[in-house]
Amino acid sequence: MKWAFLLGSPDISGGSYVIFEHAIRATKKGVLVTIITEEEVNMERLHWHPEARSLIWKTYKEVENDKFDVCIATWWRTVYELYRVTAETYAYFVQSIESRFYDENERSLRHLVDSTYQLPLHIITEAKWIQKHLNEHFNKDAKLVPNGIRKDIYSIEGVRHQAREQGKLRVLVEGPIDVPFKNVPKTIEICKQSDADEIWLLTSSPISSYPGVDKVFSQVPIFETAQIYRSCDVIIKLSYVEGMFGPPLEMFHCGGTSITYNVTGHDEYIVSDQNALVAAKDDDKAVLNFINSLKHSPTLLRDLKDKAIDTASNWPGWDESSEQFYKAVKSISEDNSLFVHNSKDIIEKKSEFYFQWYVIAEENKNVITKQTAIQKIYENTKSFLRRHFPEMFGFFRKIKYKLIIKKIIK
Incomplete structure (x- = not known):
């Protein structure tokens, strides 16, 4: 099998760590795993997880002529890049409800993020609360694969940077x-x-x-x-x-x-x-x-x-967790229930549709923001004239009222 993971950044993060652990173990089972990024990745950036260097790293440009069995988006922004990769099946590894990463006044952006759950994608998630949220709010049945832990790294026994001291916290x-x-x-x-x-x-x-x-x-x-x-x-x-x-x-x-x-x-x-x-x-x-x-x-x-x-x-350790992930992806690749809708063309069209709504919302927000700023300048100028130049303020107010009356008469 050939898997593609779409990655936003190779830099240190909990989300990338989880992706790497699953990808590394999949390669040991014979899967050809490619990590796809926008720009070429310098392997020095993977100093924090050197094992990830063993994976295949390519840019979107470099995979234009490649075809994968499964292409997996791993961050909301990469969902809107899925159409750039040719695959038999498209999936989404949801590690959080990412609209919550943004401030509540960013309503159009939060809506764009949530729109990713409306696309016809197979979904895998790592937590029960996410699985429940996707089902209740988006009618999506996500496969649950809890994260593992590196038992070879994290244990009670081993080197300490400094000994714990009795009586001190x-x-x-x-x-x-x-x-x-x-x-x-x-x-x-x-x-x-x-x-x-x-x-x-x-x-x-x-x-x-x-x-x-x-x-x-x-x-x-x-x-x-x-x-x-x-x-x-x-x-x-x-x-x-x-x-x-x-x-x-x-x-x-x-x-x-x-x-x-x-x-x-x-x-x-x-x-x-x-x-x-x-x-x-x-x-x-x-x-x-x-x-x-x-x-x-x-x-x-x-x-x-x-x-x-x-x-x-x-x-569970990562071997057990990644075995579940492997089985989940394998079952997705064999699932024909979304065959008609889970295609490159349809995903591209739906992605473009949702993105255009975001653009429209942002443009309207900018217009409103500009109008609000102009109104604020007008109110501040009016207040300044009233306080410091009352005669001039009275003069301009009379002109304004005359213009309004003329408009009504017409």
Whole structure:
């Protein structure tokens, strides 16, 4: 079989990590896997996941004459690029409801993202809540393949960056600092207000330090991340949007626990007050109290860690997960239920239709924004004349009224 994965970026991210794990294992089963990107990828960008270099990497231009059994979009934007690749079957690997990545005032963009679920595509997802959402809101039956974990990397035993210290609490914050829905800056501020002894930051952002953080680990290869997890007691992950986030689960495997918001996907493996602590979104007082309780209650910390280890021991590895993914893709390639609609031409036409609606919405928004700005200038000018030049204001108002009356008489 020949698979194509459409990738937005090869740079470090949880979404790309999941794609690579499935793709690498598929190649071991004899599948010819090609990762397709807009521009040629320098293999140095894959320093964080060197095994991904073994995959075939091509641009859209380079696959113009290729044909695949299955072409899989992996991010909403790549759905609108599917028509550029020739394949027998087209699919969509949904790792989150990505319209939630954007601010609510970006209504036309959020609608464009959600429109991807209306296209005639086979869908695979990684979390039960996404599967349910797609069924309830878009009448789509997605195949569920939960993410695995690298048992060869994430384990209690192994090298530590620094030993844990008895009686001290070392917290780990994880995520990029410049992605709003990841909420990293505020997470660090809460940790700084707490009784935690040390704050460490594991980030994909290219930084060497951050105010109030004791140690910063930037763009770390996956094989070295476990050393950091094993050195910390708890990961503080306060994202607003997630599919099925991996870092808390990786921390569980390395002997720690977590504090999170009740974000989508947390309940795939987190049980509040058993293996971790869960606060309502933006209940920062609760998060602060949680951190302080772990600092001052060694028994609570130990109990949460023990239950987290139990959760980890029962979680599947990537071999098991990717076997499910392989079977899901194989069944999709053999499924003729969408044969008439799941074609390159129809996907291109439907994609163009949805995209044109987005363009129209954006153009209208720009017109309204411009009109609003002009109206604001007019109101400000009027207010300025009324305050500073009342006689001139009165003169212009009389002229305006005369013009209105003339128009009515006509």
